[in-house]
Amino acid sequence: MDTFVLLLDGLATAAQPMNLMFALLGVMLGTAVGVMPGIGPALTVALLLPVSLSFGATGSMIMFAGIYYGGMYGGAISSILLNTPGETASIMTAVEGNRMAKRGAGGKALGAAAIGSFFGGTFATMGLALIAPLMVAVALSFGTAEYFALMVLSFMTVSAAFGGSVTRGLTALFIGLTIGLVGTDKLTGQVRLAFGVPEMSDNISIAIVAVGLFAIGETMFLASQHINHKTKAEAVKGSVWLNWTDLKRCIRPYIRGTGLGFLFGPLPTGGAEIPTFLSYTTEKRLATGEGRRDFDEGRGAIEGVAGPEAANNASAAGTLIPLLTLGLPTSATAAMMLAGFQQYGLQPGPLLFTNNAELVWGLVASLFIANLMLVVLNVPFIGIWVKLLTIPRPWLYAGILTFATLGIVGAQGSAFALILLLGFGLIGFLMRRFGYPLAPALVGAILGPLAEEQLRRGLMINRGDWSFLVTSKIALAIYAIAILAVFGPRIWAFLRHRGVARTNRA
Amino acid sequence: MPADRQETAGETRLSADQSAPEVRLHGEDEVGQGSGLRDLAGLGIAAGLFALALVIYGDASSYPVRRSYAQFGPEIFPYIIAFGIVVLAGFTAVIAWRGGFEARARLNYSGLFWIVAAIVTEIIMLFAGTGFIAASTVLFAFSARAFGQTTHLLNFAIGAVMSTLLFLLFRYGLGLALPNGPLERSIDLLLR
Structure with a gap:
């Protein structure tokens, strides 16, 4: 009941005209970047971080959330029409969606995707509104030991989940932690790793790190590939409106996809990749009747579009639970949003719900509005978004680069920031090239200083006795989850391998 | 294109098999995981990580000693990080030595060069005081070139229009302080 009042x-x-405008701006930008291959929501939020400083905290968070949701809608368009997913969350949509587009049912696939996104987004946001206050109640009892443990959990899972190799994930994390060290130590005023450069001695802005690693590094990586940057999109054929039979085929995949996405979103496993994959395989296994034929004959089944699209939007909502209640980012976009909060001196966590209730509940409410805007933008106006695919890539990427440097120069007010930006860009490029995931580096740079503060405060209270870290049962449980998250998949694979070997022998 | 790529990959592997020291040179990027070749670039990353750990350790050990209840000062976290990086550098070296890095696509040096040149030129121009619009125009044109757009005049024209619009939007719309040059100052005078 309390939640209901807060939500109202x-x-x-959220209904204030300025905030509605930010939501609209966010969902339009989000859809636009979701459509364009190579640019995801994480990159867009990074680009807007420095610029958004003049928007106010509530306005920019509403906009960022709109970008996150919009990116999930838009991603489906390039997956279906181009067979090149705009971001990882819509890889599974491409499989059946592009087949449907090739046989002339692209419109239907787009419609099923948009309504699925709406369904998943709306119901998962309701879940968010119901579960977040419960999480807050638990999190309020946490002390330094528990928070430190939570950050270790976040570090471990983000490093293990992104990319295939744990060594590389952890290396990326430690590079991020090193970046977090640069500047003036909060507790003692000691200047670290600044090498006498004044711009570095008062902490590198996280926006420079984010834009450098994601936008500049990514652009360099794309430019360094031998690909033709001019590909053709399938034209939209057939109506985007679904008829009753289509809807009946979609409704179960929607429900299952929403469940999977909402379940996996809050877990630190890297956002939407796992739930969309699970949703696709579930639909493929369960399909009957016409859906079964569409799957088997490779004609492209509408169920295979509906499930994953509901799942990726639901997971976006799920991701916001740990972000808002604990301050833990579980996807790259969530990490960017955390950086956005920090720009305004806000630390997501249980206290955010009491100290900034207006912002939090305004944000949650605006998610419902954003979803409504998105379904309107994506069903009747689909043609406009498809046009975006015809912008020549060279100009698109050049424009992104121009915008990235504008944001940094404008917010920092110095050209020196660009030298740092170039440096982080080169680091980002090398990491991409050698298969190092970028998200752990960003999470390390953002959470590293916070983890250090918790650790040293704890040490101070306990007079230098490290054992406080392991005396709390909750903290121990969290460490156990962290170890399980990193080594669990390996142990599981090992056991399964042995199990198979044994059955083969028998 | 893919066929072409595979051919080169096959060739490299063949020539590598014949030569006695099995080293994966930087130019042989298509050779990858499980090839058993020593990956020089990967070993370079390991060496870089070692160097980074040394720098962090050197910096941290130079802090003045403080007495506090914590018994640990601002040096404790850097020490932990440096230790972690040394361990990871070791793992990286082992992976590179076994050829465990995935195959890398052939590098398009000209594309990369143009992007870096674009940003470096912008930095130089901004320090020289040419202002945001001129510097951004060059940045746009160079980076469009990096992606194979060779219509230079058109690139510059689009860049100029876009930079001017962005300048007007962010300078007057959002009040961002963008670097001023002669052009920006005259716009300022005109609009005041």
Whole structure:
């Protein structure tokens, strides 16, 4: 009941004209970047981080969340029409969606995707509104030991989940932790790793790190590939409106996809990749009747589009639970949003719900509005977004680069920031080239200083006794989860391998 | 294109098999995981990580000693990180030595060069005081070139229009302080 009142208050905040405008801007930008291959929501939020400083905290968070949701809608368009997913969350959509487009049912695939996104987004946001207050109640009892453990959990899982290799994930994390060290130590005023450069001695802005690693590094990586940057899109054929039979085929995949996405979103396993994959395989296994034939004959089944699209939007909502209640980012976009909060001196966590209730509930309420805007933008106006695919890539990427440097120069007010930006860009490029995931580096740079503070405060209270870290049962449980998250998949694979070997012998 | 790539990959592997020291040179990027070749680039990363750990350790050990209840000062976290990086550098070296890095696509040096040149030129121009619009125009044109767009005049024209619009939007719309040059100052005078 309490939640309901808070949500209504939030709705009043979200319905203010300025905030509606930020939501609209966010969902339009999000859809646009989702459509374009090579640019994901994480990159867009990074680009807007420095610029958004003049928007105010509530406005920019509403916009960022709109970008996150919009990116999930838009990703489906390039997956279906181009067979090149705009971001990882829509890889599974491409499989059946592009087959449907090739046989002339592209419109239907787009419609099923948009309605699925709406379904998943809306119901998962309801889940978010119900579960977040419960999480807050638990998190309020946490002390330094528990918070430190939570950050270790976040470090471990983010390093293990992104990319295939744990060594590389952890290396990326430690590079991020090193970046977090640069500057003036909060507790003692000691300047670290600044090498006498004044711009570095008062902490590198996280926006420079984020834009450098993601935008500049990614652009360099794309430019360094031998690919023709001019590909053709399938034209949209057939109506985007679904008829009753289509809807009946989609409704079960929607429900299952939403469940999977909402379940996996809050887990630190790297956002939407796992739930969309699970949703696709589930639909493929369960399909009957016409859906079964469409799957088997490779004609492209609408169920295979509906499930994953509901799942990726649901996981976006799920990701916001640990981000808002604990301050833990479980996907790259969530990490960027965390950086956005920090720009305004806000630390997501249980206290955010009491100290900035208006912002939090305004944000949650605006997610419902954003979903409504998105389904309107994506069903009747689909043609406009498809046009975006015809912008020549060279100009698109050049424009991104121009915008990236504009944001950094404008927010920092110095050209020196660009030298740092170039440096991080080169680091980002090398990491991409050698298969190092970028998200752990960003999470390390953002959470590293916070983890250090918790650790040293704890040491100070306990007079230099390290054992406080392991005396709390909750903290121990969290460490156990962290170890399981990193080594679990390996142990599981090992056991299964042995199991198979044994059955083969018998 | 893929066929072409595979051919080169096959060739490299063949020539590598014949030569006695099994080393994966930087130019042989298509050779990858499980090839058993020593990956020089990967070993370079390991060496770089060692160097980074040394720098962090050197910096941390130079902090003045403080007495506090914590018994540990600002040096404790850097020490932990440096230790972690040394361990990871070791693992990286082992992976590179066994040829465990995935195959890498052939590098397009000209594309990379143009991007870096674009940003470096912008930095130089901004320090020289040419202002945001001129510097951004060059940045746009050079980076469009990096992606194979060779219509240079058109690139510059689009870059100039876009930079001017962005300048107007962010300078007057959002009040961002963008670097001023002669052009920006005259716009300022005109609009005041």
